Amino acid sequence: MPIEVSMMANQLPIPAFFNPQTVGEIWRVPYLDRAAAAETWAKEHGIQPATTDRCRVCLLVVDVQNTFCIPEFELFVGGQSGLGAVEDNRRLCEFIYRNLGTITTITPTMDTHKAVQIFHPVFWVNGAGEHPQPASNISFAEVEQGLWRVNPAIAFSTKRDYEDLQQYARHYTAQLSQAGKYPLTIWPYHAMLGGIGHALVPAVEEALFFHNLVRHSQTHFEIKGDNPLTENYSALRPEVLDDAQGQPIAQENTRFLQKLLAFDALIIAGQAKSHCLAWTVDDLLSEILRHDPALAKKVYLLEDCTSPVVIPGVVDFTAQADQAFDRFAAAGMQLVSSTMAIADFPGLNL
Structure with missing residues (x-):
């Protein structure tokens, strides 16, 4: 269970411009207004530039994009409540504003796709020339x-070459099965590069922009998922790295991994708890266990700022998500609540 503590006096107030009622809506961030407010806010509250931080804290925000977080969009993560991602993002925004003076860097990952990718319907056909339905699975046996x-x-x-692609399809689905990954899921077209679904949720974008200017700390955007031949749930590693001949088709994101582990504390939130966030944390934990298991203690999971994929009547990944988080906690990662001040996180000395 996440550690919960009531809001502490050392947290900052939430700016008046933040409207929790519009977190689930699309709108334009008024950049010039927020830039002016940021300068004033930093002076009023004595917030120093991020370069002065003695303890460097990174907030990793996984795939908080319209495609996953706005109701009626392609892959809205409703969770058990039906409004999961909206509720998560309201809490996430409030957490960012209350801890502006403590968060050194914010790093959002951006799931990034084009139409022709192995998990989209157009990639596949059956004997009748029909494409698979979204939310269906394709197994190695079926291929x-x-x-x-x-x-x-x-x-x-x-x-x-087409024959090479067909051989790769067999290889890909077999690799997923052998590695204990989720089977190949055919997703609706989503997070399409250049489309509105690809963009960050406006309320979160606003919070990140405000943090950027208050703390003079450039937001670091991390693109993932644009390889047509593999799913890329994790921000650190594609699902499959090699083709049927053993030639590389993708590679692990070691640069990003090293960047994250260089911080004194790493806080993780975003979507979905059962997929992109879970696989990112899983890959992070694998690397930590290979080098220094004690590093797991500096990873904090905002459990009330993430939800599992739940499609009523079709699929519910809640159990898998909870099992993953239990495993992360058992390895030393800390489950915390967004109502806590970062200064009160266990084991963190600011």
Whole structure:
């Protein structure tokens, strides 16, 4: 269970411009107004630039994009309540504002896709030339039996020979099974590069922009998921790295991993608890266990700022998400609540 403490006096107030009622809506951030407010806010509250931080704290925000966080968008993460991502983002924004003077850097990851990718319907066809339905799965056995095959028309877009692609499809689905990953899920077209679904939720974008200017700390955006031949739930590692011949088709994001582990504390929130956030934390933990298990204690998971994928009547990943978080906590990572001041996080000496 997450550690919960009532709001402490050492937290900052929430700026008057923040409207919790519009967290689930699309709107334009008034940058010039917020920039002016940021300068005033820093002076009023004596907030120093991030370069002065003795304890460097990173907030990693996983895939807090319209496509996952706005109701009626492609892959809205409703969680058990039906409004999961909206409620999570309200708490996340409030957490950022109350802890502006403590968070050194904010790093949002951006799930980034184009139409022709292995988890989108157009990539596959059955014997009748039909595409798979969103939220369905394709298994290795189905590919091996020819029930699903690569759509010949997309070979040109991937710049690969069709027979090679078909062989890769068998390899890819087999690799997922052998590695204990989720089976290949066919997702609706989502997080499309250049589309409104790809953008950050406006309320969160506003909070990040305000933090950037109050603390003079550039927001670091991390792009993931644009490789057409593999899913990329984790921000640190694609699902599959090699093709059927053992040639690399993707690589681990060691640069980003090293950047995250260089901070004194790493706080993680975002979507979804069962998929992109869970796999990111899982890869982070694997690296920590390979080098120094004690580093797990400096990772804090904002458990009330993330929700699992739940599609009523279709699929519910709540149990898998909870099991993953239990495993993370058992390894030493700390489950905390957004109502806590960062200064009160266990083991953190600011």
